[in-house]
Amino acid sequence: MSDFFLTAVLTLDASVRVCVPLIFAAMAGLFAERSGVVDIGLEGKLLMSAFVAASAASVFGSPWLGLIAGMFASTVLAMIHGFASITYKGNQIVSGVAINILASGLTMILTLAWFKRGGITPTLQGDERFLSITLPGVDIIDHIPFLGVIYRELISGHNILVYLAFAIVPVVWWVVFRTRFGLQLRAVGENPKAVDTAGLSVEGLRYKALLIGGILCGIGGAYLSTAYNAQFTKEMTAGGGFIALAALIFGKWHPYRVLAACFLFAFLQALAIRLQGVIIPGIGEIPVQLIDATPYILTIILLAGFIGKAVPPKASAQPYIKEL
Amino acid sequence: MAKSNIAIELINVDKHFGAVHANDKVNLSVESGTIHGIVGENGAGKSTLMSILYGFYQADSGQIKVFDKDFRATSSRQSIEAGIGMVHQHFMLVDNFTVLENVILGSEGGALISQSLANARIELTRLAKEYGLEVELDIAVEELSVGMQQRVEILKGLYKGARVLILDEPTGVLTPQESDELFRIFDALKKQGVTIILITHKLREIMNITDHVSVMRAGKMVAHRETSKTNPEELAELMIGRKVLLNIEKSKAKSGKALLTAKNLEIYNEQGLKRVTEVSFEAHSGEILGIAGVTGNGQGSLLKALAGILPLSKGSIEIMGKTITPETHLNPKKLRELGVAHVPEDRQKMGMIADFSASETALLGYHNDKEINQGVWLKRSSVKANCESLMQAFDVRPNNPNLMSSNFSGGNQQKLILAREFERDPEVLIIGQPTRGVDIGAIEFIRKRIIEMRDAGKAIILISVELEEIMSLSDRIIVMCDGEITGTVDAKDANEATLGMMMANALQPQDEPKGAKL
Numbered sequence: 136m137s138d139f140f141l142t143a144v145l146t147l148d149a150s151v152r153v154c155v156p157l158i159f160a161a162m163a164g165l166f167a168e169r170s171g172v173v174d175i176g177l178e179g180k181l182l183m184s185a186f187v188a189a190s191a192a193s194v195f196g197s198p199w200l201g202l203i204a205g206m207f208a209s210t211v212l213a214m215i216h217g218f219a220s221i222t223y224k225g226n227q228i229v230s231g232v233a234i235n236i237l238a239s240g241l242t243m244i245l246t247l248a249w250f251k252r253g254g255i256t257p258t259l260q261g262d263e264r265f266l267s268i269t270l271p272g273v274d275i276i277d278h279i280p281f282l283g284v285i286y287r288e289l290i291s292g293h294n295i296l297v298y299l300a301f302a303i304v305p306v307v308w309w310v311v312f313r314t315r316f317g318l319q320l321r322a323v324g325e326n327p328k329a330v331d332t333a334g335l336s337v338e339g340l341r342y343k344a345l346l347i348g349g350i351l352c353g354i355g356g357a358y359l360s361t362a363y364n365a366q367f368t369k370e371m372t373a374g375g376g377f378i379a380l381a382a383l384i385f386g387k388w389h390p391y392r393v394l395a396a397c398f399l400f401a402f403l404q405a406l407a408i409r410l411q412g413v414i415i416p417g418i419g420e421i422p423v424q425l426i427d428a429t430p431y432i433l434t435i436i437l438l439a440g441f442i443g444k445a446v447p448p449k450a451s452a453q454p455y456i457k458e459l
Numbered sequence: 460m461a462k463s464n465i466a467i468e469l470i471n472v473d474k475h476f477g478a479v480h481a482n483d484k485v486n487l488s489v490e491s492g493t494i495h496g497i498v499g500e501n502g503a504g505k506s507t508l509m510s511i512l513y514g515f516y517q518a519d520s521g522q523i524k525v526f527d528k529d530f531r532a533t534s535s536r537q538s539i540e541a542g543i544g545m546v547h548q549h550f551m552l553v554d555n556f557t558v559l560e561n562v563i564l565g566s567e568g569g570a571l572i573s574q575s576l577a578n579a580r581i582e583l584t585r586l587a588k589e590y591g592l593e594v595e596l597d598i599a600v601e602e603l604s605v606g607m608q609q610r611v612e613i614l615k616g617l618y619k620g621a622r623v624l625i626l627d628e629p630t631g632v633l634t635p636q637e638s639d640e641l642f643r644i645f646d647a648l649k650k651q652g653v654t655i656i657l658i659t660h661k662l663r664e665i666m667n668i669t670d671h672v673s674v675m676r677a678g679k680m681v682a683h684r685e686t687s688k689t690n691p692e693e694l695a696e697l698m699i700g701r702k703v704l705l706n707i708e709k710s711k712a713k714s715g716k717a718l719l720t721a722k723n724l725e726i727y728n729e730q731g732l733k734r735v736t737e738v739s740f741e742a743h744s745g746e747i748l749g750i751a752g753v754t755g756n757g758q759g760s761l762l763k764a765l766a767g768i769l770p771l772s773k774g775s776i777e778i779m780g781k782t783i784t785p786e787t788h789l790n791p792k793k794l795r796e797l798g799v800a801h802v803p804e805d806r807q808k809m810g811m812i813a814d815f816s817a818s819e820t821a822l823l824g825y826h827n828d829k830e831i832n833q834g835v836w837l838k839r840s841s842v843k844a845n846c847e848s849l850m851q852a853f854d855v856r857p858n859n860p861n862l863m864s865s866n867f868s869g870g871n872q873q874k875l876i877l878a879r880e881f882e883r884d885p886e887v888l889i890i891g892q893p894t895r896g897v898d899i900g901a902i903e904f905i906r907k908r909i910i911e912m913r914d915a916g917k918a919i920i921l922i923s924v925e926l927e928e929i930m931s932l933s934d935r936i937i938v939m940c941d942g943e944i945t946g947t948v949d950a951k952d953a954n955e956a957t958l959g960m961m962m963a964n965a966l967q968p969q970d971e972p973k974g975a976k977l
Binding site for chain 1: 513514515516534535536537538539540545547551552553554555556560561563564565566567569570571572573575
């Protein structure tokens with residue numbers, strides 16, 4: 136019993152860690168897409184932020200400065216996306232793809248230029264990165280069967296950004312559904328003309344949404360290189376931005392459902408790692424690639440209409456052009 | 460000093476969109492507490508003018524006064540603050556928001572919406588009582604009928620403190636019963652001192668409910684009248700205007716057998732609205748049948764149905780021995796094969812593809828012809844030769860088949876499209892707005908060609924909003940209003956006055972609007 140239970144808890148614990156960048160990126164995407172801007176550049180922003188955060192943390196010796204630098208870098212990319220697709224009404228997909236390519240190339244070049252290494256930054260030592268926090272009371276609760284293990288392994292012992300990721304979801308929900316900004320955000324993604332004729336600025340709202348998205352993506356990227364890992368490595372996001380996008384669709388642009396989707400996809404990734412090389416009687420070795428592909432397969436099944444229906448914000452991907 | 464009684468005053472308001480002069484030094488003054496109608500054909504500049512007042516567009520020059528204060532809006536916010544509300548032709552509502560959320564959008568008050576929603580609920584309940592504008596507040600707008608959605612738009616305006624309410628073609632989407640209800644609401648609003656500006660092209664509405672009326676034509680404000688001192692005939696004439704008749708020589712028609720017979724047609728447009736009811740006519744060889752009417756009275760849908768683009772919901776069309784019914788639809792390709800040519804009303808959207816070369820535009824619809832289509836490939840030399848011969852036949856300039864279609868002038872684009880349709884030797888020609896946006900020289904050329912086709916024994920159905928064009932080309936004229944035929948006249952007996960009256964369906968005063976209460 137206890138072996139299996141411990142394995143299960145540890146897998147869930149790994150899921151939590153894998154989940155964090157997905158949550159930040161998906162929440163970033165939620166703001167963008169709710170405002171009517173498709174954000175396929177989440178991957179690029181995560182990557183850029185991961186690189187800049189690791190670089191700054193290494194140079195200045197502080198993960199917090201790394202985090203701020205990462206948020207800044209990601210926001211710059213978000214503003215480029217805004218400039219191309221909001222101000223100049225360009226194609227949002229093209230602009231997003233361009234950002235992904237830019238981030239991929241730029242991170243490689245800059246590791247070479249700044250650190251004379253191909254695709255990696257110096258390893259962060261000690262408190263140059265975000266360290267795990269042990270929550271109070273671990274010793275006391277540890278004696279309780281099951282609960283003790285869950286508290287020690289699953290709940291306690293994460294770094295601050297993990298707790299932030301889970302705390303941010305209800306905040307996003309509250310902002311989107313309870314505030315004036317949220318109302319306007321949802322309106323501009325559904326019918327920008329209604330927003331314009333109500334005397335509000337369509338462009339202003341979309342820029343704000345991208346700005347928030349840039350900051351959130353920045354935290355997600357910084358987590359990858361200064362908390363989850365201790366350095367930036369080439370293409371370390373490994374499609375996390377796209378999985379976040381899939382989670383956004385799977386969660387139907389609703390914060391809690393998106394969180395659930397992120398966790399599901401993260402769990403599948405953790406499971407894939409755990410099942411590597413494991414031989415299951417009667418089936419044989421499970422192809423890990425199949426599990427890796429599951430998020431995308433699930434999303435396609437969803438989009439095909441087999442599990443509910445994913446209806447994106449109506450004005451999604453449409454630049455707003457003022458006309459009668 | 461006594462406060463003046465003018466709610467809105469526009470002085471020399473001017474607006475260009477590129478080469479189009481949408482508003483040409485427009486003057487208008489609207490008395491407070493009245494219902495003021497603005498009439499004009501589609502494209503006359505009414506909506507642009509009102510959008511300037513609502514801050515959606517900015518005027519190039521001119522002055523606007525709202526309640527005696529100088530006013531210049533760079534966004535709708537300023538207009539709302541000045542007390543102007545607008546109900547657009549296409550509603551500006553967020554479909555998946557509740558009524559309440561739609562109403563507070565942009566006027567939320569605080570940063571949190573719960574308080575604003577609570578305040579709005581109280582205020583809207585009050586407004587609903589006061590003006591008879593009851594509507595369910597917690598239902599998503601997409602679940603409401605069109606008439607109810609319009610109420611939400613009116614409530615939106617009132618909630619934001621509008622003392623002047625602009626309504627752009629409000630009855631276009633309403634059933635007759637809903638229209639009656641709307642006019643009742645207008646009365647209630649007027650009693651409370653709200654000023655209403657009503658944009659429409661329906662003269663009957665103007666006569667029934669407005670106090671004053673202003674007429675626009677081709678971007679200009681051409682007349683102001685007190686409604687009680689004018690009549691539909693005068694308004695129709697002002698709307699359409701008298702234009703210089705181009706002198707086209709035309710012999711007497713040698714009318715032959717009927718090539719197209721339409722019986723009791725009923726047609727719904729792409730949005731599912733009924734546009735044509737009980738329309739019957741015959742088009743004979745060697746004759747031009749003109750269909751006149753103010754834009755938006757069903758002629759466009761009729762044209763599309765004749766060309767096989769829209770299906771019939773009732774009735775039948777007999778063309779060249781074949782019969783089209785709701786069950787046996789013929790698509791445009793099949794109709795072309797039968798010898799029906801179609802020149803669409805909107806050449807930019809349907810007649811051509813702007814970023815295709817002229818040679819490609821010149822083969823649209825005929826791309827399956829043997830000499831052009833060779834299985835997988837188009838035969839480039841034939842494509843080019845085809846375009847060159849069309850260009851020569853219709854004097855299209857510049858005569859360069861490789862030039863992008865959008866780089867030709869309007870007249871030359873139209874000539875290329877006409878050449879494409881005419882040179883295939885069709886038997887029935889369905890022509891929409893042949894000279895819209897075309898220069899004088901090309902107009903004359905095009906009209907001569909149409910008459911040549913008639914004299915060659917073709918049956919021609921001509922739809923045009925230019926009354927002058929209908930009169931100078933047609934041999935017989937039918938007039939449409941609100942989807943029905945309101946008159947059929949022989950061209951030699953037609954004059955602008957009677958046609959204008961028929962276009963406004965004002966000839967038979969006993970003919971009450973549908974749905975009127977007994």
